[in-house]
Amino acid sequence: MAASPQETNPVRPGARAPVVVAIDGPSGTGKSSTSKAVAAKLGLRYLDTGAQYRAITWWMLTHGVDVNDAAAVAEAAGRPAIVSTTDPAAPGITADGEDASGPIRTQEVTAAVSAVSAVPAVRSRITELQRSIAASAPEGMVVEGRDIGTTVLPNADLKIFLTASPEARAERRGGELKAKNGQADLAATQEALLKRDRADSSRAVSPLLKADDAVEVDTTELTLEQVIECVVTLIVEKQRA
Ligand SMILES: Nc1ncnc2c1ncn2[C@@H]1O[C@H](COP(=O)(O)OP(=O)(O)OP(=O)(O)O)[C@@H](O)[C@H]1O
Numbered sequence: 001m002a003a004s005p006q007e008t009n010p011v012r013p014g015a016r017a018p019v020v021v022a023i024d025g026p027s028g029t030g031k032s033s034t035s036k037a038v039a040a041k042l043g044l045r046y047l048d049t050g051a052q053y054r055a056i057t058w059w060m061l062t063h064g065v066d067v068n069d070a071a072a073v074a075e076a077a078g079r080p081a082i083v084s085t086t087d088p089a090a091p092g093i094t095a096d097g098e099d100a101s102g103p104i105r106t107q108e109v110t111a112a113v114s115a116v117s118a119v120p121a122v123r124s125r126i127t128e129l130q131r132s133i134a135a136s137a138p139e140g141m142v143v144e145g146r147d148i149g150t151t152v153l154p155n156a157d158l159k160i161f162l163t164a165s166p167e168a169r170a171e172r173r174g175g176e177l178k179a180k181n182g183q184a185d186l187a188a189t190q191e192a193l194l195k196r197d198r199a200d201s202s203r204a205v206s207p208l209l210k211a212d213d214a215v216e217v218d219t220t221e222l223t224l225e226q227v228i229e230c231v232v233t234l235i236v237e238k239q240r241a
């Protein structure tokens with residue numbers, strides 16, 4: 001008799017089969033929140049690839065590298081050690097041993113990260129790192145970013161592309177800013193999101209793009225819980241197939 005999907009994980013007998021899931025999409029569509037929750041529910045590891053690009057950007061900003069000078073960024077791309085933790089309950093990142101989890105979320109890093117991540121030497125270094133991390137997770141992993149399904153893990157078991165209207169995304173980010181600063185300018189937030197999307201979609205090397213074989217999920221009218229449930233269902237269906 002064939003083993004059931006719950007009995008096919010060689011690392012953890014009784015657990016589901018290992019699965020690699022790529023979740024891509026524009027800013028504010030819910031990639032991180034969804035990926036973390038889905039990984040935690042299914043016992044998978046979680047990799048936030050945006051955090052890696054943010055960490056290398058933060059390192060450059062704090063080490064005097066001119067982030068608008070592509071040659072200087074390329075020259076420095078191999079210098080910092082970037083280490084990610086992949087526990088969905090406690091994701092974290094260091095750059096040269098320094099905890100970067102807080103500093104990578106500043107406005108300064110957000111404004112610079114698209115320029116740094118467009119530099120081919122940065123992309124090849126971080127892509128290699130991402131592939132080695134994904135290969136080191138025998139229980140499976142949810143990897144989220146912009147080019148995971150198209151470039152980093154083209155053989156992922158399941159590819160999901162999250163979308164949402166610009167208004168919904170600005171509303172979500174605005175909620176975060178309000179909680180943090182007590183106020184938020186929704187029009188400015190939306191413009192900043194769209195500016196970053198334009199830069200990420202128009203770079204020459206592995207731009208933000210839906211893979212041909214990705215399942216698109218429009219989250220505009222869905223709660224976060226509904227999106228998580230939808231992705232969990234897609235993964236479980238894939239494991240059963
Ligand atoms: N379906 C949803 N409904 C309402 N709020 C949501 C939904 N999905 C995510 N959020 C909220 O929107 C905000 C942005 O979500 P998240 O950081 O997961 O997006 P992201 O796609 O990873 O963004 P970025 O690419 O900019 O890092 C968070 O505050 C999150 O709680």
Ligand SMILES: Nc1ccn([C@H]2C[C@H](O)[C@@H](COP(=O)(O)O)O2)c(=O)n1
Binds near residue numbers: 050113144
């Ligand atoms: N796979 C990836 C992930 C991220 N980036 C770049 C482009 C984003 O604007 C930036 C920050 O990502 P976020 O934390 O907002 O998800 O990092 C990329 O080029 N490729």
